[in-house]
Amino acid sequence: MKKIISIANQKGGVGKTTTTVNLCTALAATRKKTLLIDFDPQGNSSTSLGFDSRKRYPSIYELLTEQLPLKTICRQTLIPNLSIVTASEDLAGFEVEFSQDENRVSVLKRCLKDLDFDYIIIDCPPALGLLTLNALVASHSVIIPLQCEYFALEGLSQLLQTVKRVKKNYHPALTVQGIVLTMFDGRNALNKAVVRDVRETMRSMVYQTVIPRNVKLSEAPSHGKPALIYDMRSVGAQAYIRLAAEIIRQERKNNDKQS
Ligand SMILES: Nc1ncnc2c1ncn2[C@@H]1O[C@H](COP(=O)(O)OP(=O)(O)OP(=O)(O)O)[C@@H](O)[C@H]1O
């Protein structure tokens, strides 16, 4: 099984990177051979796993521009079964450099052929530009982190429109794998109302697991570690373990249906 999943939302700061890093770690901990692709010029996933995002070594940009193959760029993290392709600022040039290329939406897809991973998870930047488009075209599915705040649903409809457009124009098999609610604070009435609203509107698309607002999740990146390593018993880390279990169950169900 090889499953490529984009973690996407054009809204900034909703928990894409936190979800990518901790979900990848939880999947790797269950012995799934996992590759994290940092696809954001901010390089936050790279720093969160202890890789300096300043240009010290080849990164995703050299892969996209065909200067180096994936096996040269792919780095083993400190977590067994988890590799990473890092990103740095030069990735921001991709959109301009490839804007006239006739295959510009499938550059990443071409780079991900014939890989031996159970899961490839792509951390997208906060925009619906050419980078996110490339990530969606390269993926089987997309997981959308939604912050439990007032404007969450507005941003969601725009993203779902984009997914529809990608399906229609480039990739009919692309699916929305699920929506994960993030940064939930049980003491905040608005947060609770948003969870209720999103569940009512999106129904079974929303994962049961809700990621709580938890200081360990925000502290961990400054130590260059996933929260699952920084403090495995924290409520944040435990929530991501539950999310990974939910996703693995979902995969099994889907595979059973297909066979
Ligand atoms: N559940 C949480 N509890 C507390 N802090 C969180 C949680 N999830 C994310 N954060 C913090 O919120 C900030 C934004 O999170 P994150 O970087 O994961 O979002 P993002 O969607 O990747 O942002 P960007 O759009 O800039 O890429 C970070 O400082 C992160 O540590």
Ligand SMILES: [Mg+2]
């Ligand atoms: Mg991010």
